[in-house]
Amino acid sequence: MADRLKGKIAIVVGAGSSKGGLSIGMATALVFAREGAKVFAIDVGLDHLAETKQRIEAIGGEVALHECDIADGGAVEAMVKACVARWGRVDVLFNNVGIQAVGGPLELSEENFDRLMRVNVKGMFYTCRAVLPHMIAQGGGAIVNNASVGALRYSYPAVGYMASKGAVLSLTTGVGLQHAAQGIRCNAVVPGYITSERMTARFKQELGDNWMDEVRKREKNVPSGKLGEPWDIAHAVLFLASDEARYVNGTKLVVDGGLSMTTTGRA
Numbered sequence: 001m002a003d004r005l006k007g008k009i010a011i012v013v014g015a016g017s018s019k020g021g022l023s024i025g026m027a028t029a030l031v032f033a034r035e036g037a038k039v040f041a042i043d044v045g046l047d048h049l050a051e052t053k054q055r056i057e058a059i060g061g062e063v064a065l066h067e068c069d070i071a072d073g074g075a076v077e078a079m080v081k082a083c084v085a086r087w088g089r090v091d092v093l094f095n096n097v098g099i100q101a102v103g104g105p106l107e108l109s110e111e112n113f114d115r116l117m118r119v120n121v122k123g124m125f126y127t128c129r130a131v132l133p134h135m136i137a138q139g140g141g142a143i144v145n146n147a148s149v150g151a152l153r154y155s156y157p158a159v160g161y162m163a164s165k166g167a168v169l170s171l172t173t174g175v176g177l178q179h180a181a182q183g184i185r186c187n188a189v190v191p192g193y194i195t196s197e198r199m200t201a202r203f204k205q206e207l208g209d210n211w212m213d214e215v216r217k218r219e220k221n222v223p224s225g226k227l228g229e230p231w232d233i234a235h236a237v238l239f240l241a242s243d244e245a246r247y248v249n250g251t252k253l254v255v256d257g258g259l260s261m262t263t264t265g266r267a
Contacts, residue, residue, distance in 0.1 A: 033061030140183025192256025
């Protein structure tokens with residue numbers, strides 16, 4: 001176990017996996033634990049967190065589980081209070097939350113658009129609002145929000161999702177700059193195509209036996225010809241959360257294999 005987060009208390013939102021297998025949240029929780037942090041692992045269901053707990057404890061890390069609907073402001077306040085009651089402080093918050101819905105203004109229902117904004121944007125607003133008083137009182141902290149390359153370029157069409165992740169980038173800058181003088185940093189990680197069980201399950205549901213066609217299409221659009229892994233995002237989040245990034249604030253770290261810099265293909 002290394003020491004880049006030694007003695008830190010880290011809340012990881014979306015630390016589990018609803019479809020099984022490694023997710024971005026699980027990978028980040030594991031990396032944080034490996035680097036010495038105590039991890040307060042959050043997900044919408046405790047059953048999603050079972051594998052995360054097992055894997056962290058297997059490497060000798062310390063983890064506590066908490067069930068929380070991130071779109072419920074009261075539940076978020078209670079979650080942060082539970083973390084502080086257990087370990088006394090909050091040093092790191094990783095806002096790993098996001099749902100998707102396909103469609104443009106003509107196809108996407110108002111109900112689904114509102115749900116995207118409630119979970120993807122308001123959920124991050126709630127968590128930031130809940131941890132900031134504790135970080136201010138203790139003299140600092142690091143917040144990392146999970147955005148998407150869809151905030152930077154056209155997606156497939158998913159106008160609500162794109163708009164929500166664009167809002168995440170603005171939220172990130174606003175929080176980071178407003179509270180910089182209080183020792184708080186807020187940055188965003190911007191993933192490109194990341195392979196996961198959740199992605200595979202969605203493709204199988206939408207495309208049936210042809211789901212691998214979408215995987216190959218995505219691989220072709222990335223300059224390296226490869227999809228990223230949850231570990232790629234986890235290590236980027238680790239940097240932003242650590243003291244190594246003490247002079248990085250209010251900005252975004254794109255981890256997409258160069259996808260957002262290309263002029264062809266889809267995001």
